[in-house]
Amino acid sequence: MADPPPSVACVVPARNEAASLVELHRRFGAALDERGWSWQLIIVDDGSTDDTWEIVSQLAGDDDRVAGIRLQRPSGMLEALAVGFRAADADVIAVMDGDLEARPEDLPAIVSLVLGGVELASAARLHHQRPAQRRIASATLRVVMACTPHRPADFGAGLKAFHPDLARRVLDDPAAGTGLAFGFSLYRSAQSYAEHVITWDHQGQPTHFPPRQLASNLAAFSSMALPGPIRAARRAALAVTGATAVAAAARRDPRLAAQAGLWGALTLALRRWEQHGVRPGRPGSTAVTIERAGFLAR
Incomplete structure (x- = not known):
């Protein structure tokens, strides 16, 4: 009997991304279907004020591989990811930004690194044009990430993939921290790491730091x-x-x-x-879920 195809659960943090989610779903599904993989798309609405949740609910109603989690208020991208990771159930857990600045078509190459035995894989952006505020933040993070054994070239890249064991280890660690500390903990805990170079261009959306x-x-x-x-x-x-x-x-x-x-x-x-009352603690602990859609609601 042939082995079942690999399964991928992709978590997408989304705040006010109503305009891009339909295309994201189409392109992501096509990219993974081309590989013959089974997949889940879990979209975490991080306190959006536009029609993001309505779009997520519609996608989940039309495609039983799509699910949504709605947070009560904006908790930050990494806290939204932690909530999505807890709901994911697959051979590989992937991450993709909701704004389509990173191409869904590049994700299979990154997932393949994890299927090949790497515990954490990430895109590394090449020739990308970004506003000065983002360049300063990235330079700061590169200095900080020297505290990890892997020293990623692009901590902020919006395409990543993890072995589920890594996600579980960090999610279950009360000292892992919330928000940015959760991201650092993933890199510090990974036993192996690889990068896949992609091209990426900033689309002109404003950068916000609540x-x-x-x-x-x-x-x-x-x-x-x-x-x-x-x-x-x-x-x-x-x-x-x-x-x-x-x-x-x-x-x-x-x-x-x-x-x-x-x-x-x-x-x-x-x-x-x-x-x-924000404190370092277990990843996802500052986010409050108020609604679920799709297979997570059943």
Whole structure:
């Protein structure tokens, strides 16, 4: 008897992505059907204010391989992913951004790396054009990711694949952290890693860093235990991120400029962190699910 085809569960975090989800579903399904793989598409609506949930519900009603999870409020991309990972059941768990900046047609090559024995695989973007804010954030993350054994070239790439054992290890670790710390924990825990180079172009959508998400990420990252040489990199990363946040806050309210300084934004972020009760902890613990669609609702 022939072995069953590999199965792939792809988790898509989506906030206000109503315009792209129908095409994403079509292109993703075609790419995996071409390989003969069975698949699930799990779309996590991260507190959208447009018609994202209505589109997800429609897709789930038309295709029994599609499911949706609706979160009560925006919790951040990595928290949305953690919620989706807990619902995924397949030989490989994949991640794809909901805005189609990364091509669904590139995902099978990354999934194939995991099917070949790699525990974590990621796209690495080549010749991509991005606004300055994203370039600064990426440069900061590259410094920070020196604390992982694999040192990925492109931590923020929107196409990744994992062995489910890796996802389970990190999801079940109460010290893994939420938000950005969860992403670091995946890379630190992976026993093997590979990258697949893709081309990618920024589509012009604005880049947003919600204060609550920024506060959670900074607080979780600042609490991580890191090797001695990496602590200086962490201080530099927090300083750059803090300075960026101070500039943004000062534009909204000039009175905040008086608090500016290299560590001003970190202070503001940690203050918000205290206000919202966000704490490092088990991945996905800050996200509240209010509705499910498709096979997850049955």
